[in-house]
Amino acid sequence: MNHLVVLGDQLTDQVGPLRTRLDGSAKFADPILIMEITGVRHEARHVQAVVLQIAALRGFAAELQGRGAPIEVIQAPTLGEALAAAHERYRPTGITLMDPAQPQDLEAIQAWSAASSTPVEVVENQLWLTTVAEWEAFKSGRKELRMEYWYRRVRSARGWLMEESAGKSEPIGGTWNLDKENRKRLAPGTDVPTPPYAAVTPLVQSVIDEVLKESSTLFGESTTLIWPTTRREALAALNAFCDDRLANFGPYEDAMSKEHEHLFHSLLSPALNLGLITPAEVCERALQTYAARSSEIPLSSIEGFIRQILGWREFMRHAYREYWREWQTDNGLNAHEELPELYWSGETKMACMSRIVKTLQRTGHVHHIERLMVLGNFALLFGVQPQQVDAWFLEAFVDALPWVVTPNVVAMSQFADLGRITSKPYICGGAYISRMGDDCKSCFYNPTESVGETACPFTTMYWEFIDRHSARFAKNPRMATQVRSWSARPAGVRKEILVRAADVRSRAKAGDL
Ligand SMILES: Cc1cc2nc3c(=O)[nH]c(=O)nc-3n(C[C@H](O)[C@H](O)[C@H](O)COP(=O)(O)OP(=O)(O)OC[C@H]3O[C@@H](n4cnc5c(N)ncnc54)[C@H](O)[C@@H]3O)c2cc1C
Numbered sequence: 001m002n003h004l005v006v007l008g009d010q011l012t013d014q015v016g017p018l019r020t021r022l023d024g025s026a027k028f029a030d031p032i033l034i035m036e037i038t039g040v041r042h043e044a045r046h047v048q049a050v051v052l053q054i055a056a057l058r059g060f061a062a063e064l065q066g067r068g069a070p071i072e073v074i075q076a077p078t079l080g081e082a083l084a085a086a087h088e089r090y091r092p093t094g095i096t097l098m099d100p101a102q103p104q105d106l107e108a109i110q111a112w113s114a115a116s117s118t119p120v121e122v123v124e125n126q127l128w129l130t131t132v133a134e135w136e137a138f139k140s141g142r143k144e145l146r147m148e149y150w151y152r153r154v155r156s157a158r159g160w161l162m163e164e165s166a167g168k169s170e171p172i173g174g175t176w177n178l179d180k181e182n183r184k185r186l187a188p189g190t191d192v193p194t195p196p197y198a199a200v201t202p203l204v205q206s207v208i209d210e211v212l213k214e215s216s217t218l219f220g221e222s223t224t225l226i227w228p229t230t231r232r233e234a235l236a237a238l239n240a241f242c243d244d245r246l247a248n249f250g251p252y253e254d255a256m257s258k259e260h261e262h263l264f265h266s267l268l269s270p271a272l273n274l275g276l277i278t279p280a281e282v283c284e285r286a287l288q289t290y291a292a293r294s295s296e297i298p299l300s301s302i303e304g305f306i307r308q309i310l311g312w313r314e315f316m317r318h319a320y321r322e323y324w325r326e327w328q329t330d331n332g333l334n335a336h337e338e339l340p341e342l343y344w345s346g347e348t349k350m351a352c353m354s355r356i357v358k359t360l361q362r363t364g365h366v367h368h369i370e371r372l373m374v375l376g377n378f379a380l381l382f383g384v385q386p387q388q389v390d391a392w393f394l395e396a397f398v399d400a401l402p403w404v405v406t407p408n409v410v411a412m413s414q415f416a417d418l419g420r421i422t423s424k425p426y427i428c429g430g431a432y433i434s435r436m437g438d439d440c441k442s443c444f445y446n447p448t449e450s451v452g453e454t455a456c457p458f459t460t461m462y463w464e465f466i467d468r469h470s471a472r473f474a475k476n477p478r479m480a481t482q483v484r485s486w487s488a489r490p491a492g493v494r495k496e497i498l499v500r501a502a503d504v505r506s507r508a509k510a511g512d513l
């Protein structure tokens with residue numbers, strides 16, 4: 001009989017073989033093996049990501065043991081070593097596990113299987129909403145992989161937010177994607193409910209102490225941990241989001257605020273990525289909330305939220321399986337700069353960057369637009385080597401795992417693959433950041449200026465980026481207007497901007513931006 005193996009980001013008894021083992025409908029050899037990979041404490045990660053991973057795993061194991069389940073936590077520096085230790089102890093005739101999110105983990109398992117002559121049964125990972133077969137069918141015959149078409153297909157297959165119209169199944173409201181309605185700026189005085197913050201339990205505190213004792217160089221602070229480490233806390237976070245914040249999620253999805261750092265976002269990514277809650281239950285709870293309160297919750301909120309999870313999250317997971325090897329080296333824009341030190345210290349006169357990096361140190365989290373249009377955008381405009389940007393995102397966030405970081409960073413944010421999954425680089429100058437947030441008001445720089453001492457570095461570097469890549473983007477239908485607008489400027493003006501851009505570069509490198 002096979003032993004059941006549970007990986008550290010599969011902490012669920014709601015779905016998959018662990019559920020069937022616990023409800024008696026499937027049999028596995030005792031004990032159930034949960035893999036705690038200790039090497040994570042010595043990787044370049046946010047201290048809260050490491051604590052969360054260990055505390056959630058140990059809490060999960062203890063909870064199952066409390067219910068009488070035969071659980072053994074196997075600790076080892078790597079997955080390969082954990083499997084070898086399990087083999088040494090139990091000589092399993094075979095193992096069963098859910099398909100790992102990281103293909104690299106599957107490779108390690110297969111290598112161990114071959115070396116130890118132990119058969120491995122890999123079953124569908126039900127922590128995802130969609131299956132590998134669905135992706136293969138979507139991919140078949142397509143020249144380009146785009147989230148929008150994936151989203152329409154998988155949403156239609158589930159009948160979510162769909163209605164019958166003239167005998168056909170159509171998206172409610174007649175539009176698949178209400179992204180254009182997700183761009184409201186937060187007006188001063190808007191009521192933003194505070195989300196519930198998870199308490200630091202004795203278990204979490206003991207893990208913090210253990211991690212700090214072993215690794216003193218991890219990024220970020222450990223005293224400000226607010227993230228769920230148990231299923232109960234994750235469900236409380238989900239309920240609070242649906243009750244208090246879902247209604248405003250859509251309109252303010254892209255807004256930024258100094259006062260309200262979480263705005264109306266769900267803050268569910270760390271719990272989802274560990275398996276503490278499933279994307280199916282998150283979407284179903286949100287859809288039920290919408291059904292019960294549709295007069296009060298705009299369609300743009302529920303559609304936007306479902307698109308993030310069923311659309312983007314699932315799309316990125318499958319795209320990673322597809323391209324993870326290429327993304328390890330892709331650098332189509334020939335970007336070779338070093339990441340400026342301000343990404344670690346937050347020490348800069350740029351108010352937006354400083355606030356965001358300091359928030360990251362404290363919480364390990366900022367929301368999507370801050371990741372894409374501030375942090376990622378500046379690195380792209382600056383021309384930082386994309387794998388270095390990838391490594392930094394993996395280090396600085398509490399919800400970071402390679403399957404989700406790399407597609408979002410190397411492909412989406414840095415456009416290093418020249419469009420495997422997106423059609424243009426996500427870039428902006430200070431005007432966009434000023435329109436969507438309130439950082440510029442108190443900044444040393446001025447978002448409307450592109451030359452001079454107080455010119456916003458985003459605005460200057462935006463035009464320098466267009467100049468640097470004008471030949472490439474002149475033919476891109478979504479970039480050609482900017483290229484034409486740059487070329488139409490008088491040569492003297494362009495020169496002045498490029499001189500200022502060189503100044504921005506040297507100041508960033510000298511730590512004086
Ligand atoms: C450069 C960059 C780096 C990112 N790094 C990470 C990361 O390390 N870990 C991570 O989980 N997400 C990452 N994302 C995606 C997204 O920004 C976060 O999932 C989101 O900000 C998490 O906060 P939330 O739970 O409040 O999300 P909400 O805004 O409430 O969205 C709901 C859920 O949708 C999912 N989601 C939304 N957008 C994406 C996306 N582009 N890719 C995958 N899932 C998505 C998440 O699970 C999220 O919890 C990154 C995006 C960018 C542009």
Ligand code: SF4
Pocket residue numbers: 349350351352353429430431433434439440441443444445446447456457458459
């Ligand atoms: S002026 Fe520029 S650097 Fe300053 S906050 Fe605005 S966008 Fe950021």
